[in-house]
Amino acid sequence: MEASFVYKKFDVDELESLFGKYDFKHGILSTVIGKNEELNDYLRGKLQRFIFLDETVKLPIAVQYETPETLGKDRLAAAVGANYLEPGKDLLVIDAGTAITYELIEASGTFLGGNISPGMTTRFKALNFYTKKLPLVTEQEEIPLIGTSTESAIQAGVVNGIVYEMDGYIEMLRIKYPNLLVFLTGGHSFYFERRLK
Structure with a gap:
């Protein structure tokens, strides 16, 4: 299943809503505004495999x-x-x-x-x-x-x-x-x- 969403603001509340609708197992977070530890921690706790895309990730x-x-x-x-x-x-x-x-x-x-x-x-x-x-x-x-x-x-x-x-x-x-x-x-x-x- 594929879906695409556009948010003015993206935070843990939005993530909780998405996890309520979809059964995510793996995820990658990519951002241009800097690391948000609250989002990272939430995703690490909910996903079997989570990657924060930065310069250390092998591509x-x-x-x-x-x-x-x-x-x-x-x-x-x-x-x-x-x-x-x-x-x-x-x-x-x-x-x-x-x-x-x-x-x-x-x-x-x-x-x-x-x-x-x-x-x-x-x-x-x-x-x-x-x-x-x-x-x-x-x-x-x-x-x-x-x-x-x-x-x-x-x-x-x-x-x-x-x-x-x-x-x-x-x-x-x-x-x-x-x-x-x-x-x-x-x-x-x-x-x-x-x-x-």
Whole structure:
């Protein structure tokens, strides 16, 4: 069984709720905000096997990132997970959250690296914060190609810009990796899934 959830806040209460619904046996905790001993202790006590993903964990992929100590564990976990699901294939993992990350894993199981750009909400907030007159807007279901008001111009610029960015990476990487498989994950993955080529 597979399930995916997005939380604004994740703590022991949320874990207890999940353990009430699912019979977890094994788990890995990956975080970019630092170790939370309360969560770690809870998971160690509930799971048969628990791993906190840090730089000491042996990985099933080779990492060729020049600065592995700065590589976000979320990015690393995404690369490992994609390689586990589709071993022996060239992979691109796009994680659409606060930041949008792109991770490239070759069929040999080698993580080459990736790119980081601002996520959708981050872009909306930046336009509002760093300008004097642009309002803070949010995504809408229907986005025009060209905005006809300031609000729709921001929405179209941000959303379409992200779609063109994602499609552009996929298209350019498929030149070198014609059989590239793409994974889309993250809090805004469902929003962008139907908008991509």
